[in-house]
Amino acid sequence: MSKETKEFIKDTISVIIIAFILAAILRNYVIEGREIPTGSMLPTVQLKDRVWVNRFIYRFKEPVRGDIVMFQPPETVQSTTPYLKRVIGLPGETVEMKDGKVYINGRALQEPYVAEPLEYDYGPVVVPEGALLVLGDNRNNSYDSHEWNAWLTKDRLMGKAIAIYWPFDHFRLLPREVSFQ
Numbered sequence: 001m002s003k004e005t006k007e008f009i010k011d012t013i014s015v016i017i018i019a020f021i022l023a024a025i026l027r028n029y030v031i032e033g034r035e036i037p038t039g040s041m042l043p044t045v046q047l048k049d050r051v052w053v054n055r056f057i058y059r060f061k062e063p064v065r066g067d068i069v070m071f072q073p074p075e076t077v078q079s080t081t082p083y084l085k086r087v088i089g090l091p092g093e094t095v096e097m098k099d100g101k102v103y104i105n106g107r108a109l110q111e112p113y114v115a116e117p118l119e120y121d122y123g124p125v126v127v128p129e130g131a132l133l134v135l136g137d138n139r140n141n142s143y144d145s146h147e148w149n150a151w152l153t154k155d156r157l158m159g160k161a162i163a164i165y166w167p168f169d170h171f172r173l174l175p176r177e178v179s180f181q
Contacts, residue, residue, distance in 0.1 A: 070160075087133075095126075096124035115138065133145045
């Protein structure tokens with residue numbers, strides 16, 4: 001084998017190794033693509049959509065109401081698959097669900113992303129410090145905070161979903177869209 005061929009092979013292997021290392025760093029610490037396995041976030045995120053998850057944002061800021069977050073479910077939930085839900089209740093807030101709506105500290109939320117009104121009552125509960133109350137947008141068909149009998153603690157957050165990237169005709173940013181009535 002010639003010297004040039006050996007150099008070419010060495011350079012090619014070096015580039016491939018560096019590319020794998022950079023891809024692993026980006027996936028674990030910066031941005032990650034995830035396929036959505038359930039319909040709990042319908043109509044916002046469709047079954048089998050792929051979303052980009054910003055993995056570093058919550059190292060610099062706190063989650064806010066309306067963020068769509070990827071997280072490891074609480075230990076009481078018998079699942080190791082990450083979940084995707086919307087942040088609704090923040091630490092110290094009183095959350096109640098009744099009359100088809102979600103109330104935060106007695107004020108009804110306006111949620112244009114929800115396809116149908118709630119068919120259940122929940123609370124009132126006070127979200128503890130260091131925890132969040134999260135709900136799927138498909139409220140009546142979502143296994144979320146109202147059913148877990150546990151709080152989602154912030155240390156279980158994996159990141160914020162920022163966009164749907166596949167299938168390409170579903171591509172769009174994921175805005176918060178939540179406000180009070």
